[in-house]
Amino acid sequence: MHGDAFDPNCPTRLVLDRIGDKWSVLVVLSLLDGPRRFTQLRDMIGGVTPKVLTQTLRTMERDGLLTRQVFAEVPPRVEYELTPLGLSLQRPIQAIADWAEENVNEVMSARSAHSGT
Template identity: 45%
Template sequence: MQATGGAPDPKGDAFNSDCPGRVILTHIAGRWGVLILAALQDGPLRFYLLRDRIGGISEKMLAQNLRALTRDGLLRREVEASIPPRVSYSLTEMGRELTVPLQQMLDWIAVRADDIVTAQRRHDELHGGG
């Protein structure tokens, strides 16, 4: 892709430090982004159910990631008018589309985890630790 003036256009080139895709990549590919998106594959969840589903995530980190993924157009935040208000999160069409390759990655990790742990141990034995 060429930008005006013949210079390469940073959009769509995640290897370019000016590419807006880099920020999106950090939202999606970070530990929490993948797990949040995968947790919502089966339907909407309220904040506390998401927190409980994703072991180890703090409320602060969950809130930050939900805001970023909602801003990116991958999640929908719905507020039900009640006392107290009920807030739930669901995948948008783009979010559902993205969960296909993310789920494939999670499935691959589940299948290959033992091999990876074995490789890590072998490496650590040869190279003196982690």
């Protein structure tokens, strides 16, 4: 089954919402080098609250983009890792992140010119 992103009733839009969310994008980029613990993710991403990161991780796990593994240790250790589906986002997300980093100055200049400052 293929979706139609232009159809307002198509579930493709739900998928676009997930992979277009800035926190999900940053989680994917953070996990490309392998599994990480919650605090490692929080520290890498910066600016995300624990509540929002928890919600993002749960949603990504529900959507099959990452796995959550709990290790029976004291204290318990939890690691997050991309699934093959999550890893398949590497090329498109990395391309968008690269574009954003390469064009940030031009975008910020355009914003400044538009607002008149």
